[in-house]
Amino acid sequence: METQIIKIDLLHIDPQIIVKAVKLILADKVVAFPTETVYGLGANVFSENAVKKIFEAKNRPADNPLIVHIASREMLTDLVNTIPQNVYALIDKFWPGPLTILFEKSSKVPSIVTAGLSTIAIRYPSHPVAQALIETAKVPIAAPSANASGRPSPTTAEHVYMDLKGRIPLIIDAGPTQVGVESTVIDVNRDPPLILRPGGVTLEQLRVFLPTIQVYEKERNGVDLEQHPPTPGLKYRHYAPKAQVILFEGISEKMGSSIKSFLEKELANNVRLGLIHTQPKIIYPAHIHGNRNLIYYPLGNVDHPEIIAKGIFKALRDLDSQLVEMILVEGISEAAEGLAIMNRLRKAASKIIHIE
Ligand code: TXA
Ligand code: MG
Secondary structure: OOOEEEEOOOOOOOHHHHHHHHHHHHOOOOEEEOOOOOOEEEEEOOOHHHHHHHHHHHOOOOOOOOEEEOOOHHHHOOOEOOOOHHHHHHHHHHOOOOEEEEEEEOOOOOOOOOOOOOEEEEEOOOOHHHHHHHHHHOOOEEOOEOOOOOOOOOOOHHHHHHHHOOOOOEEEEOOOOOOOOOOEEEEOOOOOOEEEEOOOOOHHHHHOOOOOOEEOOHHHHOHHHHHOOOOHHHHOOOOOOOOEEEEEEEOHHHHHHHHHHHHHHHHHOOOOEEEEEOOOOOOOOHHHHOOOOEEEEEOOOOOOHHHHHHHHHHHHHHHHHOOOOEEEEEOOOOOOOHHHHHHHHHHHOOEEEEEO
16 A cells, blocks of 8 residues: 655645544544654544554554544544543633544444443544544544554654555655653543543643642552553553663762763773763763764753653654664653653653662
8 A cells, every 4th residue: 555645734724634534534544644753543423334444553452542632523423421520620621632532432332442441532633634623524533643553653744654654555744743742541430530642732721620630650559550550551551662761760969970980981881872861950061972983962951851851752763763772761750751751761661760
C-alpha cells in the first residue's frame, strides 16, 4: 500500500483534504491525523472492520483499548450509557483539550474498541484538523497514537511515516503538535478518582475540580494493582527508542557529577551516546561536551516543562536516527507537565539511576 502524506494549512483548512480523509474513514480505512497532543491513527468507531485495521497497522496488542475522539458533546450520546454528575465541570473546563475521561460504554460501540472492557475512554481534541475530520465524518473516531506499538509517540507526520509507511493510506500533515505528550486519562468512577495516565492536563489543574484525585503508580500501589492494572496500556513497554535509555532522577545538585562519571566511563569505551540536557545548572567540561561520540541534545529548561513535553518524543527519535547506543536523560521534577514527562521516560528507560 502506498502511504500518501498531504500537508494542510492550519489557518486555511482545505475542505477537499478533509473530504478525502473522510471518504477513507467511511470506507473502513484508517487515516493518520494531527491532534494537539500527538498524531493519532483514526478509524470509524462503529465499524469493527475498520478498527481492526488500527490494531493491525500498529501491531497493537488486542487487549489494549483505544481512545474515542468526538467533536461535540452530542456525540457522547451514542457512546456512553450515563454521564456522571462530577464529569460536567471537567468537560466545561478541559474540553476541547488533552483530557480523556472513562465512561460506561454503550452497547452501540463494538467491543474491539475497548478491548472488551465495560468502560470507554473519550476525549474531545482541540486541534482544528481533528475537529474538522470528526465533524465532517459525522462519526466519532477511535484513535490511538499513530506510532508502531512500543515506539515513542509521533509528534510530526514524518514520525508517523517512519513507523507506518506502507501500512496506512494517508497521513494529514499539519506540522509539529503543540502539547507533545498524550492526553491525561482519568477514571472518575473510582473513589478517589484516579489518573491512569498523566498527560497534557496536569494533576495540579485537575485537583481544583477533584481535590482527592490520585495518580496511579505501580511502584506505590503494590502487587495487587500491578497484576490487575486499571488501564491495560500500563502492562506494555512503551515509548522506547532503539537505543537504551538511561534516566537519571533525584537530587539535581548531585546529578551532574553522577552523569559526568557515567559519561567518562562510556566514552572511554568508545560508546556512542546521546545526552538529553534539561538542567541549566549542569555544565559539562569540554572533553565531554566536545567528544565526537557524544550527541549533546539541549531540550529546554526544567523551569518550563511544557517546552520539554513538546520535544521529548522527538528527542528520542532524533537521537535514534543518529545511531547512538545509549541515551542519557537528565530527569526533571514531577511538577506540572513534569509528571507526564517522567512517566514516559520511566517507561522508555532500560535503567533508572536514582541520585540520593
Ligand atoms: O493524546 C492522546 O490521548 C492520543 C491522541 C491521538 O488522542 N491518543 C493516545 O492513545 O495516546 P493511545 O492508544 O496511545 O493510549 C490510550 C491509553 C492507553 O494507555 C489505554 O490503555 C488507555 O488509554 N485506555 C483506553 N481505553 C481505556 C479504558 N476503557 N480503560 C482504561 N484505560 C483505557
Ligand atoms: Mg500510544
